[in-house]
Amino acid sequence: MIELDVAFRLDRGNFTLDVAFTAPGLGITGLFGRSGCGKTSILRCVAGLERAAGHCRLDGETWQDDAKGIFLKTHRRPIGYVFQEASLFAHLSVRDNLKYGMRRVPASEHQIAFDEVVDLLGIRQHLERAPSGLSGGERQRVSIARALLTSPRLLLMDEPLSALDHASKQDILPYLERLHDTLRIPVLYVSHAPDEVARLADRIVLMRDGQVQAIGSATEILSRLDLPLAQDTEASALIEGRVQSHDDNYDLTRVAIPGGTLTVGRLDQATESRIRLRIHARDVSIAIRKPETSSILNVLPARIVEMQEIDRSHLLVKLCTAGEPHPPLLARITRYSRDRLKLEPGQEVFAQVKAVALMD
Numbered sequence: 387m388i389e390l391d392v393a394f395r396l397d398r399g400n401f402t403l404d405v406a407f408t409a410p411g412l413g414i415t416g417l418f419g420r421s422g423c424g425k426t427s428i429l430r431c432v433a434g435l436e437r438a439a440g441h442c443r444l445d446g447e448t449w450q451d452d453a454k455g456i457f458l459k460t461h462r463r464p465i466g467y468v469f470q471e472a473s474l475f476a477h478l479s480v481r482d483n484l485k486y487g488m489r490r491v492p493a494s495e496h497q498i499a500f501d502e503v504v505d506l507l508g509i510r511q512h513l514e515r516a517p518s519g520l521s522g523g524e525r526q527r528v529s530i531a532r533a534l535l536t537s538p539r540l541l542l543m544d545e546p547l548s549a550l551d552h553a554s555k556q557d558i559l560p561y562l563e564r565l566h567d568t569l570r571i572p573v574l575y576v577s578h579a580p581d582e583v584a585r586l587a588d589r590i591v592l593m594r595d596g597q598v599q600a601i602g603s604a605t606e607i608l609s610r611l612d613l614p615l616a617q618d619t620e621a622s623a624l625i626e627g628r629v630q631s632h633d634d635n636y637d638l639t640r641v642a643i644p645g646g647t648l649t650v651g652r653l654d655q656a657t658e659s660r661i662r663l664r665i666h667a668r669d670v671s672i673a674i675r676k677p678e679t680s681s682i683l684n685v686l687p688a689r690i691v692e693m694q695e696i697d698r699s700h701l702l703v704k705l706c707t708a709g710e711p712h713p714p715l716l717a718r719i720t721r722y723s724r725d726r727l728k729l730e731p732g733q734e735v736f737a738q739v740k741a742v743a744l745m746d
């Protein structure tokens with residue numbers, strides 16, 4: 387199993403980066419934290435653009451090891467780097483920008499074909515255009531394609547969506563998800579947007595003041611009440627499911643999840659497809675008896691694991707659903723409701739889920 391293994395220590399006067407973590411060789415590892423906590427510094431150290439003390443290995447290949455006096459220069463590390471702003475050559479067409487990336491590696495080492503990348507990122511119709519004529523989102527897709535065409539063994543993405551407006555972000559996210567599903571290249575993805583991390587990351591490294599505050603699967607980190615992602619207004623839980631059936635009459639889809647079924651607006655996915663759903667805390671309410679007369683379709687038996695007040699009127703409730711492996715759900719309710727329903731940890735309740743979003 388390919389694995390990224392890093393340990394960096396970097397002193398910059400009033401900022402010290404001191405981190406050590408491993409990331410799996412597949413999927414997206416989100417580096418998440420406030421501005422200035424050291425996310426970009428980690429990417430720069432992995433890329434060899436910054437020289438911290440420590441080590442950096444990918445799949446047993448050492449890019450840096452101070453103990454052994456090893457430090458590979460950036461151009462010798464098989465990485466693709468995508469920045470906030472697309473940095474394309476203005477005088478070259480999109481096609482030539484892409485070819486430029488490809489030429490950086492010998493043909494024998496090409497892992498991904500030109501056409502595959504072009505189609506994956508949906509940029510075929512732009513190939514002969516100049517970068518200046520593209521929208522921000524299109525330019526960023528070209529930058530990602532260019533990075534991929536260098537056949538990297540690790541893709542570093544530093545807030546690739548932060549310079550885009552909301553519509554362009556929504557436009558590009560499905561492409562990033564496709565990359566995730568299609569390519570077997572691990573990605574280190576820096577973001578300070580909880581929404582983006584929840585949508586894309588499999589694993590989250592949560593940073594604070596130059597250190598790793600927590601690390602774990604996205605499901606776990608998103609639902610930990612002691613961590614900032616759960617405190618956010620976008621707080622949500624991820625749940626894995628399987629498309630069970632489609633209801634043509636009502637245009638709905640039934641999704642089997644551990645311990646129950648969710649009925650959602652019709653999904654394009656074929657039956658038996660594995661999918662990831664996101665359920666916002668604000669869309670979950672709690673009932674102590676099974677509601678029989680509600681318009682809400684999704685009612686799941688669950689148990690209260692933990693509760694935490696988030697302000698004077700609201701609290702977050704962490705629930706676990708009935709079936710193995712008991713995926714967590716978050717519910718944002720009022721303190722008043724907690725007192726009225728006399729809710730407490732350990733109690734068996736029903737979670738009413740008002741809305742569910744498909745992640746991939």
Ligand SMILES: Nc1ncnc2c1ncn2[C@@H]1O[C@H](COP(=O)(O)OP(=O)(O)OP(=O)(O)O)[C@@H](O)[C@H]1O
Pocket residue numbers: 398401419420421422423424425426427428578
């Ligand atoms: N070249 C530099 N010289 C000195 N200090 C720097 C340099 N680059 C960054 N810093 C400082 O190091 C700290 C970490 O910066 P870094 O860019 O890694 O944070 P970040 O989490 O990526 O922030 P952001 O989300 O704003 O990009 C900050 O306090 C920053 O001011």
